[in-house]
Amino acid sequence: MLDLAVIIVSWNVRDYLSECLASVYAELNRSRLHGAVWVVDNGSTDGTLALLENIFPHTHVIANQHNAGFGVANNQGIAAAAQSNPRYLLLLNPDTLIRPGAISKMVSFLDENPGVGMAGARLVYRDGRFQHSAFAFPGVTQLVFDLWPVSGRLYESRLNGRYPRRLYRPDGPPFRVDHLLGAVMMIRRDVAEKTGGFDESFHMYCEEIDWSWRIHDAGWSIYTVPGAEIVHYGGESTKQVPARSIVNLWHSRAQLYQKHHDRLTLLLARRIARRGLRRKAARASNPRLREAYELAAERWEPEAMLQPQSEVVTG
Numbered sequence: 328m329l330d331l332a333v334i335i336v337s338w339n340v341r342d343y344l345s346e347c348l349a350s351v352y353a354e355l356n357r358s359r360l361h362g363a364v365w366v367v368d369n370g371s372t373d374g375t376l377a378l379l380e381n382i383f384p385h386t387h388v389i390a391n392q393h394n395a396g397f398g399v400a401n402n403q404g405i406a407a408a409a410q411s412n413p414r415y416l417l418l419l420n421p422d423t424l425i426r427p428g429a430i431s432k433m434v435s436f437l438d439e440n441p442g443v444g445m446a447g448a449r450l451v452y453r454d455g456r457f458q459h460s461a462f463a464f465p466g467v468t469q470l471v472f473d474l475w476p477v478s479g480r481l482y483e484s485r486l487n488g489r490y491p492r493r494l495y496r497p498d499g500p501p502f503r504v505d506h507l508l509g510a511v512m513m514i515r516r517d518v519a520e521k522t523g524g525f526d527e528s529f530h531m532y533c534e535e536i537d538w539s540w541r542i543h544d545a546g547w548s549i550y551t552v553p554g555a556e557i558v559h560y561g562g563e564s565t566k567q568v569p570a571r572s573i574v575n576l577w578h579s580r581a582q583l584y585q586k587h588h589d590r591l592t593l594l595l596a597r598r599i600a601r602r603g604l605r606r607k608a609a610r611a612s613n614p615r616l617r618e619a620y621e622l623a624a625e626r627w628e629p630e631a632m633l634q635p636q637s638e639v640v641t642g
Contacts, residue, residue, distance in 0.1 A: 328414065329362060329408075329412065330361045330413065330414055330415065331430065332362070332363055332404075332411060333351055333362060333364040333417045334364075334404035334417065334419065335366045336367045336368075336369065336397055336404065337367070337369065338368070338370070338394055339371045339372065339373045341373045344375060344421040347419070347420075348382075350424045351425055353425070354427065355430070357428075357431075358428075360430065360434060363411060364385075364387065365387040365389065365404045365408050366386050367389040367391065367403050368389070368390050369396075370391050370395075387408075389404065391403075396530040397531055398529050399525075401418055401524070404418075415434060415514065415516065416515075416516055418513075419510070419511055422510075422559065422561065423510055424453075424558035426555075426556040428554075428555070429555040429557050430513075433446045433447075433513045433555050436501055436550065437513065442547065442548060443547065444522075444548065444549060445514040445518065445539070445547070446514075446549070446550050446552050447504075447507035448511045448551070449497065449553045449555060449556050450508065450510065450511065450558075451556060451557075451559070453560060457492060458561070459490070459508070460507060460511070460551060461504035461507050461549075462488040462489065462490070462504070462506055462508070463485065463489075464488070464505045464539075464540060465583070466592065467595050468487065469487055469488050470596055470599045470600055471599060471603075474607065475606075490504060495551070495553050497554055497556065498553075498554070501552045502550060503550055504551050507535065507551065509534065509535035510561075511557050511559070518545075522538065523541070524538070525537075525538055526538070529583075530575060530578075530579070532579040533580055536583055540587050570616055573616065573623055574623055577600070577604060577626060580600070581600070581626045600624070601627045604621075605620070608621045608624065
């Protein structure tokens with residue numbers, strides 16, 4: 328039995344992945360946890376597979392021929408790792424760096440708290456700046472914050488789903504959250520199995536929010552462990568396709584709201600999203616971004632929300 332199976336989904340971020348894997352293996356050696364690593368590559372063309380073969384030969388590799396999406400690829404890794412019967416799964420983005428002690432602190436917290444289904448870390452940028460790593464489940468107000476200008480103070484508030492920065496102090500106790508940023512999620516294997524993993528109908532974005540919702544509904548709690556520090560660069564894969572990322576993000580958000588909110592909330596959300604996204608389109612100077620915002624707005628039309636996401640996502 329493994330203590331930990333680390334699963335990393337990668338797409339054309341070879342250099343970040345190399346740094347990430349080096350930090351993971353260093354931490355596994357320090358912690359003396361019995362762990363193994365799976366990389367699921369979504370059709371990279373930047374030499375990722377050669378890197379894994381030559382520099383990290385002990386890594387288990389699943390090489391997809393195309394970009395299967397974040398949820399599908401993670402589920403592939405979870406299924407492959409399950410054969411080794413790990414106690415915990417660590418789902419990790421390739422643009423992360425593990426600081427000493429981070430993994431062992433999350434494992435210890437889960438060992439000591441059997442009612443917690445998932446745990447996350449305190450995320451920082453490479454220069455040490457604070458990064459929000461956990462959020463409240465999104466509602467109507469978060470759409471307003473995303474689509475219209477608001478004051479910085481309100482942006483940091485609970486109205487926008489943020490938890491107070493003081494809770495993230497490195498010496499502070501773990502605190503309960505609604506959902507974690509998908510960059511770092513440690514989950515019990517049995518919780519992953521009982522809740523079905525990622526919903527693969529989400530191609531990109533919001534998968535971790537949906538899964539967290541289902542974990543809560545199944546009676547498990549989710550916590551952030553501030554003493555566990557992990558560097559997260561943020562968005563290194565999606566930066567490569569900005570217009571497509573806008574479409575995928577807002578299509579996934581529409582799907583998430585439709586799946587988890589009541590009819591009245593969904594009605595309000597649709598109106599806010601359509602108006603806000605069309606406002607973004609009108610102000611966009613780049614024609615491709617303008618088109619992306621228009622496509623995103625169309626996804627929030629009532630008739631479009633009846634269709635599966637795969638029928639409306641383009642690019």
